[in-house]
Amino acid sequence: TTKDIPIMVNDCSGKMGRAVAEAAVEAGLQLVPFCLTGPGFGGRVLNINNVEVHAHEASEKEEILDKVLDRYPDVIIADYTLPSAVNENAEFYSKRGVPFVMGTTGGDRNRLLKTVHDSGVYAVIAPQMGKQVVAFQAAMEIMAEQFPDAFKGYKLEVTESHQSSKVDTSGTARAVVASFNKLGLSFDAEQIKMVRDPEEQVTKMGVPEEHLKGHAFHTYSLSSADGLVTFQFQHNVCGRSIYAQGTVDAVLFLSNKIKESSEKKVYNMVDVLRGGSMR
Numbered sequence: 230t231t232k233d234i235p236i237m238v239n240d241c242s243g244k245m246g247r248a249v250a251e252a253a254v255e256a257g258l259q260l261v262p263f264c265l266t267g268p269g270f271g272g273r274v275l276n277i278n279n280v281e282v283h284a285h286e287a288s289e290k291e292e293i294l295d296k297v298l299d300r301y302p303d304v305i306i307a308d309y310t311l312p313s314a315v316n317e318n319a320e321f322y323s324k325r326g327v328p329f330v331m332g333t334t335g336g337d338r339n340r341l342l343k344t345v346h347d348s349g350v351y352a353v354i355a356p357q358m359g360k361q362v363v364a365f366q367a368a369m370e371i372m373a374e375q376f377p378d379a380f381k382g383y384k385l386e387v388t389e390s391h392q393s394s395k396v397d398t399s400g401t402a403r404a405v406v407a408s409f410n411k412l413g414l415s416f417d418a419e420q421i422k423m424v425r426d427p428e429e430q431v432t433k434m435g436v437p438e439e440h441l442k443g444h445a446f447h448t449y450s451l452s453s454a455d456g457l458v459t460f461q462f463q464h465n466v467c468g469r470s471i472y473a474q475g476t477v478d479a480v481l482f483l484s485n486k487i488k489e490s491s492e493k494k495v496y497n498m499v500d501v502l503r504g505g506s507m508r
């Protein structure tokens with residue numbers, strides 16, 4: 230049962246970490262009462278749905294993981310830290326042979342894959358854990374593969390709105406644009422319109438005010454050269470629950486792969502979707 234699956238969430242004091250830890254408890258997983266945290270946050274005790282989680286800094290990570298592995302040998306780690314910590318954390322988990330779900334974005338992604346491959350540890354790595362968004366992204370990729378140039382001559386407009394703290398363009402929007410390119414639309418990722426102004430987000434994009442600090446609204450508009458035909462694809466996400474839920478699915482998926490002693494060891498969210506064990 231899910232109760233047999235212990236999950237350690239680094240860092241439960243971060244926004245995504247907390248959301249994942251809460252979703253894990255709600256799904257009946259066993260939340261490990263220890264987590265790793267960033268500089269300056271060690272020694273805190275966080276209450277996550279009545280589980281007291283002790284936060285420890287990286288300097289204590291070896292002893293903490295010893296303790297966790299001793300008490301929870303089947304632990305799976307979920308990592309939502311910072312781009313600057315991605316590679317070091319992955320190397321640490323891999324060296325210690327602990328399976329993990331890496332939700333953190335950034336860092337050196339090639340090095341991350343190599344670390345995991347070389348160590349033979351089980352992992353799900355996905356910069357986008359929203360499984361329905363991943364399914365949409367994959368569907369566009371499949372459409373592009375099967376019907377190349379189907380939209381040749383059409384014009385594309387892409388608008389993406391995120392909390393103003395997000396500086397770069399959305400990786401998901403870039404991936405979808407790559408599929409549209411294969412469908413015959415000439416469009417450069419630089420042409421993606423980024424909306425980061427809260428005023429415009431509320432008035433033009435319809436973002437609820439309470440989600441200005443955490444949302445992902447994407448609209449892809451296609452129109453024929455003569456202007457007589459239009460298509461629009463849209464996915465509007467408020468808050469973090471979609472990513473937290475996807476992370477719990479990824480942990481359950483990984484736990485199954487470990488039990489089956491699967492040959493393949495490094496997975497992404499498309500594998501999780503294909504696994505078909507959605508809750």
Ligand code: NAD
Nearest residue numbers: 240243244245265266267310314332333334356357358472
């Ligand atoms: P946040 O700033 O709220 O939390 C990050 C936490 O990591 C902080 O509490 C910090 O103290 C901690 N930290 C820093 N270095 C650490 C280390 N070496 N070990 C352990 N903890 C450390 O950020 P957030 O909004 O929770 O986002 C975290 C990451 O998740 C970002 O990279 C973000 O892009 C990514 N993200 C991914 C998805 C997805 O679907 N995969 C969705 C949302 C966010």
